[in-house]
Amino acid sequence: MRAxxxxxxxxxYELTMMQGYFKNPxxxxxxxxxxxxxxxxxxxxxxxxxxxxxxxxxxxLHFTDDDIEYLRSLHIFEDDFLEYLRSFKFTGDxxxxxxxxxxxxxxxxxxxIAPIMEAQLVETAILNIINHQSLIATKAAxxxxxxxxxxxxxxxxxRAQGPDAxxxxxxxxxxxxxxxxxxxxxxxxxxxxxLGTHAHSWIMSFPDEYTAFKTYAKMYPNSCTLLVDTxxxxxxGVPNAIRVFEEMREEGVKLTHYGIRIDSxxxxxxxxxxxxxxxxxxxxxxxxxxxSDLDEYLIDSLKTQDAKINSWGVGTNLITSKDNPAFGGVxxxxxxxxxxxxxxxxxxxxxxxxxxxxxPGNKTVYRIYSKSTGKIKAxxxxxxDEVFDPDETMIIFDPADTWKKxxxxxxxxxxxxxxxxxxxxxxxxxxxxxxxxxxxYCQKEQNTLWDESRRxxxxxxxxxxxxxxxxxxKKNLLEEMSEKALD
Amino acid sequence: MRAxxxxxxxxxYELTMMQGYFKNPxxxxxxxxxxxxxxxxxxxxxxxxxxxxxxxxxxxLHFTDDDIEYLRSLHIFEDDFLEYLRSFKFTGDxxxxxxxxxxxxxxxxxxxIAPIMEAQLVETAILNIINHQSLIATKAAxxxxxxxxxxxxxxxxxRAQGPDAxxxxxxxxxxxxxxxxxxxxxxxxxxxxxLGTHAHSWIMSFPDEYTAFKTYAKMYPNSCTLLVDTxxxxxxGVPNAIRVFEEMREEGVKLTHYGIRIDSxxxxxxxxxxxxxxxxxxxxxxxxxxxSDLDEYLIDSLKTQDAKINSWGVGTNLITSKDNPAFGGVxxxxxxxxxxxxxxxxxxxxxxxxxxxxxPGNKTVYRIYSKSTGKIKAxxxxxxDEVFDPDETMIIFDPADTWKKxxxxxxxxxxxxxxxxxxxxxxxxxxxxxxxxxxxYCQKEQNTLWDESRRxxxxxxxxxxxxxxxxxxKKNLLEEMSEKALD
Numbered sequence: 016m017r018a019x020x021x022x023x024x025x026x027x028y029e030l031t032m033m034q035g036y037f038k039n040p041x042x043x044x045x046x047x048x049x050x051x052x053x054x055x056x057x058x059x060x061x062x063x064x065x066x067x068x069x070x071x072x073x074x075x076l077h078f079t080d081d082d083i084e085y086l087r088s089l090h091i092f093e094d095d096f097l098e099y100l101r102s103f104k105f106t107g108d109x110x111x112x113x114x115x116x117x118x119x120x121x122x123x124x125x126x127x128i129a130p131i132m133e134a135q136l137v138e139t140a141i142l143n144i145i146n147h148q149s150l151i152a153t154k155a156a157x158x159x160x161x162x163x164x165x166x167x168x169x170x171x172x173x174r175a176q177g178p179d180a181x182x183x184x185x186x187x188x189x190x191x192x193x194x195x196x197x198x199x200x201x202x203x204x205x206x207x208x209x210l211g212t213h214a215h216s217w218i219m220s221f222p223d224e225y226t227a228f229k230t231y232a233k234m235y236p237n238s239c240t241l242l243v244d245t246x247x248x249x250x251x252g253v254p255n256a257i258r259v260f261e262e263m264r265e266e267g268v269k270l271t272h273y274g275i276r277i278d279s280x281x282x283x284x285x286x287x288x289x290x291x292x293x294x295x296x297x298x299x300x301x302x303x304x305x306x307s308d309l310d311e312y313l314i315d316s317l318k319t320q321d322a323k324i325n326s327w328g329v330g331t332n333l334i335t336s337k338d339n340p341a342f343g344g345v346x347x348x349x350x351x352x353x354x355x356x357x358x359x360x361x362x363x364x365x366x367x368x369x370x371x372x373x374x375p376g377n378k379t380v381y382r383i384y385s386k387s388t389g390k391i392k393a394x395x396x397x398x399x400d401e402v403f404d405p406d407e408t409m410i411i412f413d414p415a416d417t418w419k420k421x422x423x424x425x426x427x428x429x430x431x432x433x434x435x436x437x438x439x440x441x442x443x444x445x446x447x448x449x450x451x452x453x454x455x456y457c458q459k460e461q462n463t464l465w466d467e468s469r470r471x472x473x474x475x476x477x478x479x480x481x482x483x484x485x486x487x488x489k490k491n492l493l494e495e496m497s498e499k500a501l502d
Numbered sequence: 503m504r505a506x507x508x509x510x511x512x513x514x515y516e517l518t519m520m521q522g523y524f525k526n527p528x529x530x531x532x533x534x535x536x537x538x539x540x541x542x543x544x545x546x547x548x549x550x551x552x553x554x555x556x557x558x559x560x561x562x563l564h565f566t567d568d569d570i571e572y573l574r575s576l577h578i579f580e581d582d583f584l585e586y587l588r589s590f591k592f593t594g595d596x597x598x599x600x601x602x603x604x605x606x607x608x609x610x611x612x613x614x615i616a617p618i619m620e621a622q623l624v625e626t627a628i629l630n631i632i633n634h635q636s637l638i639a640t641k642a643a644x645x646x647x648x649x650x651x652x653x654x655x656x657x658x659x660x661r662a663q664g665p666d667a668x669x670x671x672x673x674x675x676x677x678x679x680x681x682x683x684x685x686x687x688x689x690x691x692x693x694x695x696x697l698g699t700h701a702h703s704w705i706m707s708f709p710d711e712y713t714a715f716k717t718y719a720k721m722y723p724n725s726c727t728l729l730v731d732t733x734x735x736x737x738x739g740v741p742n743a744i745r746v747f748e749e750m751r752e753e754g755v756k757l758t759h760y761g762i763r764i765d766s767x768x769x770x771x772x773x774x775x776x777x778x779x780x781x782x783x784x785x786x787x788x789x790x791x792x793x794s795d796l797d798e799y800l801i802d803s804l805k806t807q808d809a810k811i812n813s814w815g816v817g818t819n820l821i822t823s824k825d826n827p828a829f830g831g832v833x834x835x836x837x838x839x840x841x842x843x844x845x846x847x848x849x850x851x852x853x854x855x856x857x858x859x860x861x862p863g864n865k866t867v868y869r870i871y872s873k874s875t876g877k878i879k880a881x882x883x884x885x886x887d888e889v890f891d892p893d894e895t896m897i898i899f900d901p902a903d904t905w906k907k908x909x910x911x912x913x914x915x916x917x918x919x920x921x922x923x924x925x926x927x928x929x930x931x932x933x934x935x936x937x938x939x940x941x942x943y944c945q946k947e948q949n950t951l952w953d954e955s956r957r958x959x960x961x962x963x964x965x966x967x968x969x970x971x972x973x974x975x976k977k978n979l980l981e982e983m984s985e986k987a988l989d
Contacts, residue, residue, distance in 0.1 A: 016558065017506050018687055024665055026657070026684040028698035035704065035721050043707060071503065085690045091725065131707060138701075142660035143668055150663070170513070173629035174828045176637070176671065178511055179664035181630055197513040200505060203572045211515035214625075216835040217522065219849050220530060220618060230526050235518065238578065246852065279853065331828045340827035341661045341818045348703040362706050365733065366766065 017178075022076050023085070025139040030086070033132045034096045042354035044107075045134050046377050049125035049141055051344045052370060055153050055336065056311075059474040060464060062156050062457060063124050064187040065148030066114045066437065067447035072140050073438055076105050105133050109438035112380070114447065115152070115190050115457035116433065117464060119394055119479045122380045124149070124344070126434060131351075138346045147180070148187035150342035151334065154311075155191025156461060158329055160469055161311040163318055166194035166326050168210045170306060171334025184334045190453045192461075197328075205450040212238070212276065218245040224252065228259045236263060239273040240304060243289070248277060253289045257296045264297075274302030276328070282307065283322040290323035302326050310337070311471055347373045363492045369415070374485065375492055380433040383409075383423060384463065391463050392428060393421065397482030405430050411480040414489075421478070504665075509563050510572070512626040517573070520619045521583045529841035531594075532621050533864050536612035536628055538831045539857060542640045542823065543798075546961040547951060549643050549944060550611050551674040552635030553601045553924065554934035559627050560925055563592050592620050596925035599867070601934065602639070602677050602944035603920065604951060606881055606966045609867045611636070611831070613921060618838075625833045634667070635674035637829035638821065641798075642678025643948060645816055647956055648798040650805055653681035654814050655697045657793060658821025671821045677940045679948075684815075692937040699725070699763065705732040711739065715746045723750060726760040727791060730776070735767055740776045744783045751784075761789030763815070769794065770809040777810035789813050797824070798958055834860045850979045856902070861972065862979055867920040870896075870910060871950065878950050879915060880908065884969030892917050898967040901976075908965070 018024075036043075054061055078086075078100040086092050086100070107129020112118055125141060127134050159167050169188040175181035185196035186205050195208030202209035213231060221227035228241050241259065243252025256275050263270060275293070277285050282305045293301045305317075306328030314327060331337060350359035361375035377399045383392045393411055395403075403409065406425045413419035437445035448456065467475040481489070505511075523530075541548055565573075565587040573579050573587070594616020599605055612628060614621050646654050656675040662668035672680075672688035682695030689696035700718055708714035715728050728746065730739025743762050750757060762780070764772050769792045780788045792804075793815030801814060818824060837846035848862035864886045870879045880898055882890075890896065893912045900906035924932035935943065954962040968976070 017504065017508075018665075018669065018691060019504050019506060021504070021665060021687070023687040023690055024659070024668065025686055026659060026698050027686050027689075027696045028684065028700050030686065031698065031722065032700050032704050035700070035718060036707075038721060039717050041707070045703075045707065047703070082690070086686075089689075089696065091722065135701075135703065139660050140665075143662055143665060146661055147664045147667070172511070172513060173626050173833075174633055174830070175630055176663040176822065176827070177634040177666035177669075178505075178508060178627075178630060179666035180634070181511065182505065183664050197515065199512055199514050199517065199573075200508070200510040202514070202576075203510055203569070204505060209514045209576065211513050211518065213515050213519050213522070214622075215851060216532075216534070216622065217519050219835050219851065220523075220528070220532065220838060231522060234522050234525060235578065331830075335663070335822075335827040337827055340663070340822040340824055343661070343818075346660075348706050351707060364702060364706065 020075065020077070020079060020082070021072055021140060022078055023082055024143070025136060029136050029138055031091065032135050034092055036132045036135070037096045037099060041131070043131045044128065044352045045131045045348060046350040046359060047127045047134050047138065047346050048123040048349045048374070048378065049127075049145060049344055049346045050121055050123050051342060052120050053343060054120060055150060055339045055342055056157060057472065058153065058157060059468040059476055060117045060119060060153075061149055061342070062152035062191050062460075063112050063116050063118050063145070063149050064114045064152035064190050065144040065183070066111050068148070068183060069111070069125070069141055069144045070437055070443055070445065070447070072144060073105050073109065073137065074443055076103070076137070078103055104441055105137065105438070106130065106441040107133055107438070108436065108440065110434040111437045112433045113435060115453040115460060117391070117460045119477050121374065121479055122394060122396060123378055123434065126378070142344050142346055146342040146344040148183055149344070150336050150340070151184045151187035152191035152457070153342070154333055154336040155188040155193050156457070157311040157471060158314065158333055159192030161314040161318065161471060162327055165324070167192065168326070168328045169193045169196040169198070169333060170328040171330040172198045174331040175334045181334065186450055188333060189450055190457055192454065192457065207450050212240040213242055215242065215245045218242065225255045225258060228255050229262070232259045232263055236268045237272055240276050240302060242278060243275045244277050244279050248280060248285050249288050249292070253292050257292060257298065260298050260301070261296065270298075272302070274304060274326075276304045276306065278306050282324060283317050283320045286323040287321070304328060306330065308332065315471060349373065349375055350377050361488055361492060363489065363496065365496060372493065374481065374489060376485065376488055378485065382431045382433055384429045384431065386427050386429055389463060390465055391477060392423060393478035393480055394433075395480050395482055397485050398488070401482055401484055403430055411478070413478065414481040414486060417486075507562065507564070507566060507569070508559055508627060509565055510569055511630070512623055516623050516625055518578065519622050521579055523619045523622070524583045524586060528618070530618045531615065531839045532618045532835060533837040533846060534614045534621050534625065534833050535610035535836045535861070535865065536614075536632060536831055536833045537608055537610050538829060539607050540830060541607060542637055542829055543644060543826045544959065545640065545644060546955040546963055547604045547606060547640070548636055548829070549639035549678050549947075550599050550603050550605050550632070550636050551601045551639035551677050552631040552670070553598050555635070555670060556598070556612070556628055556631045557924055557930055557932065557934070559631060560592050560596065560624065561930055563590070563624070565590055591928055592624065592925070593617065593928040594620055594925070595923065595927065597921040598924045599920045600922060602940040602947060604878070604947045606964050608861065608966055609881060609883060610865055610921065613865070629831050629833055633829040633831040635670055636831070637823050637827070638671045638674035639678035639944070640829070641820055641823040642675040642680050643944070644798040644958060645801065645820055646679030648802040648805065648958060649814055652812050652814055654679065654816055656680045656683040656685070656820060657815040658817040659685045661818040662821045668821065673937055675820060676937055677944055679941065679944065694937050699727040700729055702729065702732045705729065712742045712745060715742050716749070719746045719750055723755045724759055727763050727789060729765060730762045731764050731766045735764055735772050736775050736779070740779050744779060744785065747785050747788070748783065757785075759789070761791060761813075763791045763793065765793050769811060770804050770807045773810040774808070791815060793817065795819065802958060836860065836862055837864050848975055848979060850976065850983065852980075852983060859980065861968065861976060863972065863975055865972065869918045869920055871916045871918065873914050873916055876950060877952055878964060879910060880965035880967055881920075882967050882969055884972050885975070888969055888971055890917055898965070900965065901968040901973060904973075
């Protein structure tokens with residue numbers, strides 16, 4: 016039976032660490048950042064998604080009696096800790112970048128400020144939810160970009176990694192730009208368009224293709240896309256479809272949403288030939304939709320070859336993000352405040368790999384837009400209490416190659432803080448927009464990127480810089496730790 | 503909020519087709535086969551999984567009032583059809599190959615015999631559930647094979663494609679051979695071992711590494727695996743771990759489950775050096791566990807280099823089956839029986855690609871075992887009513903290259919029918935074993951493969967042949983259809 020309480024959707028070590036903190040109470044409040052390091056699929060950006068499900072998870076956190084008894088049965092948790100869990104609630108604050116936003120590596124997408132036991136427990140589920148949906152939203156944005164304005168339908172439920180991957184994957188795909196999904200449950204849950212006509216089995220269950228088409232057209236005259244590749248696209252499927260369309264026309268049916276779908280064979284050749292046949296019969300406005308192992312690269316290539324396709328059904332490669340099926344989001348400790356202290360002490364995680372060294376402290380992210388173009392100039396990760404005046408000239412620099420400096424003239428830019436409060440003292444303070452509104456917002460977000468950064472292959476990187484104050488803090492901490500190591 | 507009723511977890515076209523059959527009643531009973539065409543990850547086999555969740559889905563199928571109202575709101579379904587859905591139940595029969603079984607391409611893993619409307623509706627969810635779990639069980643079998651008997655822990659929840667991918671992915675990973683999972687919810691739901699100790703954040707929240715280790719060891723003396731790579735594995739982590747183990751020994755703690763975990767750096771070098779240091783201090787029985795972007799190929803390579811690792815935590819690459827994140831199961835019409843007929847008419851789906859031509863008719867699968875070795879000689883797909891006598895010599899042949907014939911001498915082989923009834927007239931007639939029993943069964947199943955077929959790279963293919971009767975039926979249907987096409 017499906018689990019409805021996701022409180023135990025966590026790694027065991029979160030609970031063993033929690034008990035550790037419970038038994039050795041420091042009463043620390045901590046800050047964890049969720050961020051990622053590498054853009055999916057070789058792109059220059061990602062799209063955040065999953066925030067609404069993350070908030071629901073936080074709101075619903077509670078250990079049931081069954082959960083407590085299960086944990087007791089593991090013989091690693093003591094009674095006092097299990098009693099504490101019984102009344103456990105999340106009491107901290109969470110900030111996040113809204114869903115559908117274009118984001119870049121190392122920016123905190125989610126910032127959790129909470130007592131250490133609470134902040135630790137929620138790590139795994141936050142990562143699971145945000146990683147998954149951000150992955151699929153990003154992939155969808157790429158696929159839609161390749162289609163140059165044509166509609167993309169999400170068709171992948173049967174190949175998704177379980178029910179949720181289908182349900183929330185389709186949600187994320189629509190946020191990223193898909194026009195709709197074949198997944199009826201996603202349609203119901205999130206009020207997004209559901210699409211689809213018939214399968215090969217429909218055709219095969221009739222004595223012949225014409226009868227199958229005709230029966231379908233009578234039923235659905237206003238949404239009549241006929242699947243033409245069961246027997247032979249050009250010799251059988253398209254001629255039978257044209258025959259049915261002609262009969263509908265003769266019967267006075269106004270053909271509005273009608274056309275064909277091709278699900279196999281060479282889509283460029285078949286679509287061009289099919290278009291000629293349809294146009295010759297006066298059906299040049301028929302939709303020609305295609306599906307069959309599509310991804311952004313194949314769609315781009317078919318568009319370049321002038322395939323006469325204007326609607327695309329994308330399944331496996333989108334719903335699993337097949338060439339890059341994991342979004343590498345991580346959740347790292349950034350600062351600790353002891354019970355008797357009023358200030359957070361920044362924490363840093365070293366790594367042999369410089370790119371993996373974390374950014375310490377209580378941070379936020381500002382986006383710097385060019386006033387004249389509305390495009391993104393750069394993002395700035397800084398400490399949460401820093402204040403910038405857009406009338407003043409700002410010098411930003413690459414945190415790895417610090418000699419790469421850019422001067423942003425006062426008055427030429429606008430600033431927007433990306434992180435917004437979503438949970439305060441354990442309570443939701445954020446209302447998520449409807450999914451179709453997130454989709455519209457996401458379109459606008461993508462338009463703030465230069466086209467050079469949207470290119471599918473080897474795009475121009477978008478700069479994410481550190482403020483001088485954060486850079487100095489990081490440098491000092493690194494030097495302090497490396498000196499300690501020499502002792 | 504999480505959906506608990508998965509009835510609408512289907513593609514819209516299943517419902518539009520259903521209405522089509524409802525409005526044009528033929529009262530056909532049909533047979534659909536679920537099968538796959540290509541083994542995941544270049545292997546020679548797959549492991550089936552997900553059957554229990556598929557049965558639960560079938561048992562729970564029903565349209566709620568909300569579902570009906572939602573469908574009505576789409577303005578494509580008529581009142582009589584919506585009324586029919588209100589009392590909809592699955593009334594058909596389903597046969598399936600039990601979970602944990604080694605299977606091969608083109609064998610029906612699931613066979614649905616039902617009125618066409620019912621058989622059509624369930625297509626998408628059956629594929630979703632079986633595709634996902636079979637994928638992860640197969641991947642787990644490969645990873646465990648690479649580890650040559652060492653324990654594999656499933657650690658991937660944070661990178662899984664949503665909650666279900668984590669929950670059921672971990673279930674499938676255990677079926678495929680993992681010793682346990684970090685996912686507590688999977689542990690609770692399926693009574694499988696949960697594993698895990700602490701993260702870098704535990705270490706970082708203490709003033710120093712030694713104090714963090716010591717605190718942990720005091721809490722969990724019986725399960726004390728210390729993460730040694732927060733600062734420096736060999737200079738800091740391992741020496742501090744040894745200091746703690748020595749203190750425990752001095753205090754008279756019997757060290758049973760204890761050791762270190764390395765999560766970064768070169769695992770071969772670090773594990774060998776760490777082993778030397780541990781052994782020199784008298785801790786040569788400490789577990790050395792490793793995690794960090796592991797998959798079957800890296801584990802195999804580390805084993806070949808004699809890395810001193812005896813426990814492995816595998817995350818992203820297992821839970822997403824990263825190099826092959828979709829199991830290409832399909833669901834194809836195999837036969838149709840009209841209401842006024844007693845016999846099924848076999849159906850075949852043509853394709854330009856010969857491999858994609860389906861096998862027609864009401865079929866089953868027999869496994870042929872060598873009596874002397876217990877290993878699989880071949881599988882035989884045949885018509886459901888065929889009977890074979892293992893005392894008689896059997897000649898089997900490759901369905902593509904029919905001149906490749908093998909004589910199996912009477913008395914030297916045993917037969918086992920793989921498909922078993924799981925649903926009869928809509929009711930469950932099958933009780934799934936516990937997951938840990940499925941794991942044990944799956945180990946035995948893998949031992950029926952020759953080692954040559956378990957090799958990770960370019961393994962020997964296992965033969966799946968067609969019976970003479972099925973072969974003739976398929977050939978005749980193909981010729982009939984191609985002659986029709988010439989007309």
